[in-house]
Amino acid sequence: MSEGEAPKWTCPVCGYAGLREPPVDPTGSPTYSMCPCCGTQYGADDLEKPHAELRKAWVETGAQWWSQNEPAPEGWDANKQLQAAGFADGGPRN
């Protein structure tokens, strides 16, 4: 394992690709980490609702950056992020 290289994960709800902790650990257990982008807590919020529903709720409330402690990356764009992750509503579905 090489240190100094921070691995990043993608949020299954909003598509944010800069997560510092994975939503689930290698055994498949939720890490209870939170997405700084959409505010989903893995293992809690996504136990109650499927990712698609959480995503819809996030988009419907304006797709705002959630975290107060971790600022959005420069030039962050919710729509571009959703599109890049293949989650865009109204976009081509294939």
Ligand SMILES: [Zn+2]
């Ligand atoms: Zn997210």
